[in-house]
Amino acid sequence: MIREETKRRHxxxxxxxxxxxxxxxxxxxxxxxxxxxxxxxVQPAISWRVENPFRFFGDPADTETHRATWLALSPEExxxxxxxxxxxxxxxxxxxxxxxMYRKTCWDWTRNRYVCPKSETPYAEPANHxxxxxxxxxxxxxxxxECTWTAKPRGDGxxxxxxQSCAEPVKFDIPYPDGAQVEVDFGGGEPAIANIKVxxxxxxxxxxxxxxGEGNPDIPVRFSRERVADYGKPGKNGNxxxxxxxxxxxxxxxxxxxxxxxxxxxxxxxxxxxxxxxQLRVALQLAIEDPxxxxxxxxxxxxxxxxxxxxxxxxxxxxxxxxxxxxxxxSAIAEVQCGDREAPMQDLPEAYHIDGRIPELQGxxxxxxxxxVNARKIDLLLVSIGGNDIGFxxxxxxxxxxxxxxxxxxxxxxxxxxxxxxxxxxxxxxxxRYKSLKRASHNILHIPWNESDRVILTAYPGMSLLxxxxxxxxxGQAGMEVFPDFRLSEAKARESEKVADALNGLxxxxxxxxxxxxxxxxxxxxxxxGLCAGYTDNALSLADDLRIPRKVDGAWVPxxxxxxxxxxPRQRWFRTPNDAFMTGNFHVSAGxxxxxxxxxxxxxxQVMLAATYSGAFHPTAxxxxxxxxxxADKARKILEKYARIGDxxxx
Numbered sequence: 269m270i271r272e273e274t275k276r277r278h279x280x281x282x283x284x285x286x287x288x289x290x291x292x293x294x295x296x297x298x299x300x301x302x303x304x305x306x307x308x309x310v311q312p313a314i315s316w317r318v319e320n321p322f323r324f325f326g327d328p329a330d331t332e333t334h335r336a337t338w339l340a341l342s343p344e345e346x347x348x349x350x351x352x353x354x355x356x357x358x359x360x361x362x363x364x365x366x367x368x369m370y371r372k373t374c375w376d377w378t379r380n381r382y383v384c385p386k387s388e389t390p391y392a393e394p395a396n397h398x399x400x401x402x403x404x405x406x407x408x409x410x411x412x413x414e415c416t417w418t419a420k421p422r423g424d425g426x427x428x429x430x431x432q433s434c435a436e437p438v439k440f441d442i443p444y445p446d447g448a449q450v451e452v453d454f455g456g457g458e459p460a461i462a463n464i465k466v467x468x469x470x471x472x473x474x475x476x477x478x479x480x481g482e483g484n485p486d487i488p489v490r491f492s493r494e495r496v497a498d499y500g501k502p503g504k505n506g507n508x509x510x511x512x513x514x515x516x517x518x519x520x521x522x523x524x525x526x527x528x529x530x531x532x533x534x535x536x537x538x539x540x541x542x543x544x545x546x547q548l549r550v551a552l553q554l555a556i557e558d559p560x561x562x563x564x565x566x567x568x569x570x571x572x573x574x575x576x577x578x579x580x581x582x583x584x585x586x587x588x589x590x591x592x593x594x595x596x597x598x599s600a601i602a603e604v605q606c607g608d609r610e611a612p613m614q615d616l617p618e619a620y621h622i623d624g625r626i627p628e629l630q631g632x633x634x635x636x637x638x639x640x641v642n643a644r645k646i647d648l649l650l651v652s653i654g655g656n657d658i659g660f661x662x663x664x665x666x667x668x669x670x671x672x673x674x675x676x677x678x679x680x681x682x683x684x685x686x687x688x689x690x691x692x693x694x695x696x697x698x699x700x701r702y703k704s705l706k707r708a709s710h711n712i713l714h715i716p717w718n719e720s721d722r723v724i725l726t727a728y729p730g731m732s733l734l735x736x737x738x739x740x741x742x743x744g745q746a747g748m749e750v751f752p753d754f755r756l757s758e759a760k761a762r763e764s765e766k767v768a769d770a771l772n773g774l775x776x777x778x779x780x781x782x783x784x785x786x787x788x789x790x791x792x793x794x795x796x797x798g799l800c801a802g803y804t805d806n807a808l809s810l811a812d813d814l815r816i817p818r819k820v821d822g823a824w825v826p827x828x829x830x831x832x833x834x835x836x837p838r839q840r841w842f843r844t845p846n847d848a849f850m851t852g853n854f855h856v857s858a859g860x861x862x863x864x865x866x867x868x869x870x871x872x873x874q875v876m877l878a879a880t881y882s883g884a885f886h887p888t889a890x891x892x893x894x895x896x897x898x899x900a901d902k903a904r905k906i907l908e909k910y911a912r913i914g915d916x917x918x919x
Contacts (some may be wrong), residue, residue, distance in 0.1 A: 576629065721783055
């Protein structure tokens, strides 16, 4: 029964997408044979919607895919619309829904700039929005009845006219922000009139890997159906790295140029920023659910970022690329706010070090700042930050690396390993860093002090909690046997969860104190969906199998890696090291390994990178969607609040 209902949902969504792409908005009733008599009985009215409400997508058809999927959801599914849509899309697509979309956006990855394709206006300053209008309430009439449409701009601009069948929708470019008066003369009675004014929201995202979408590349890596890799001997465990899945392609050795050409692809490669980010999904959902609204979305979130190295100081990202980010996140957003005007660099040596508690920001701090008069107002600022500031990745490394392992002796993910006490010792620093961010949000990004709730800080979900919420994943290698050094410690995982809970409390306190909005309703939903959610034998579905494929005696066990689908719906909402290897499969060339990591080109280090830097211990696309639903609920309340205030001011 459940299977049949799922099939029905998929079919409805697919049909909705096709119909929407062909017809645009819902088709109005055809005109009546006698327009004048129809006009006397029922006065026709103009309905309208924005053609491409999510301006970040350069192709309106991409936005329409998501709008049509949302329209196909049942009332029950609309209680968690982003997660429900992700499940439908994930089950229906091979590589994931982002694959055909990620290079058709207003993010120019070659220049690290927000620029829309074929647009002459600055991204954050739309000059107009294309609107689809239709005539409703016109009775049953042949399509030969003609209507004369006129769109008169409220300010400067050209009057637009169209003469066509009354049964067909019409498109107009409506000036922003002034809008236009649209009239339609249908040959009898008073013309229908609509004052069309698009509400365009500027939604900004910034922060760390939980904000960027780490673990969910727009195009995941693809694996050979026949070929295998032998990464050598990592230590005393023998040749444990033989028979592993390996990429497609004509490469000869792991790490050569042909091999690197088959890397997973990201919206932003350096920052591992993707369309699956919960920040983008919030903005997208707010765009598609209101026909009269558009959203201008800009995110600069970057995997590995901290408040200092990331938000305030330049941070080059988590992957080595020819053109890494050029600006800190605060400066990058200020630049977007300013449009085609210059956001000059300003020396700010004293404002943000919080009485010396953040020494890295003392003296020499230079940030871009757009003049308040010229800066595009931010309607919502979505922030995910704090985890890296306490060294949570290093804490995770401590929990999953065997004490006597070679990798732990090298320092976790090639860096320092933290005990829980080390992470807790950094809590006071995080408090100061949030205060500094508070000042920057007002003084640089120009969010008014009395509108601080426009800043939405999202909580980090627990990654190893079992069904009752009190127990954690047990000792073992479930989900992480790709690398012999990985072995989860239940005791250390429990301590890590306590640190995460304490960080959550600190974040909530900071948000309350600074007037921010705190989104944490998703945290209980992750219970039972952590790292060990799945099966180590006889999995009900390939997606829920925790094991890594290996070729043993010429046969793949437990499944052929070419059949792995990174975005299929699954029980766990966190990427395990096995999942990360199968999804991102991050490798570096031998030259980069020697130059950046100061290591010889030892192949087993590539396995460690592929199983960690590919997004292990980060939410899946479904996990991001669940976080997005929680943040979107908060966002709607904020937007409704300020809409009511605006209405009262206009009265």
